[in-house]
Amino acid sequence: MQIVLAHIGPRPSSKDVLEGLTAMYLERCGPHARCQSESFRSEEAMFEWMDRQQRRAPAVCVLLDSRGKQMTSENFAEWLGRRRDNGAQQIVFAIGPADGWSDVARKRATLLLSLGPLTLAHALARVVLAEQLYRAFTILTGHPYHSGH
Structure with a gap:
């Protein structure tokens, strides 16, 4: 599986x-x-890039959006694990433009995901998302990182 941030x-x-x-x-x-x-x-350039990717199935598209679904780290790990286990080849997690995603982009998304009610700078949102991806993988593998041991 490939993850694109x-x-x-x-x-x-x-x-x-x-x-x-x-x-x-x-x-x-x-x-x-x-x-x-x-x-x-x-966003048009991103979707054009996604459309050009050579995959058996389209990429799973996750757009970070303040109106999106909020999840615990465990729920996020479950979600990611299901995609992995169902054979997802590519998951694109995307942080949108300063004025938010268009309605067209939102409709194209597999999931709208919110990191919480606060608005974060792009660079900070990228760190939080990257850390949560790592945390999700440690949860899925039973690694002690998540539990702090």
Whole structure:
């Protein structure tokens, strides 16, 4: 399975501390899934990129949206594990444009996901999402990271 952490906006600088944290968590996910980070100038560019991917099935598209579903870490791990076990080849988690996702984008999403009621800066949302992906994989494998042991 491949995980893509996408966002609409400028490409983050490799010198950015938050980008370094995001990369660290995505790297930690490596034993469980191939992970990559992508930046797009517009939601249209992201969906065009997704449409060009060569897969047996379309990508699972998760848009981060304040009106989306909120989950516990355990529920998120369950959701991710079901996608993995059902043969999802690619899951794209996308952080939207500053003015939010269009109605067209929302309709195309498999899931609208909220990280909580607070609005987060893109870079911070990327770190939180990358850490939650890593946490989900540790929950699925019974690794002690989640429980703090």
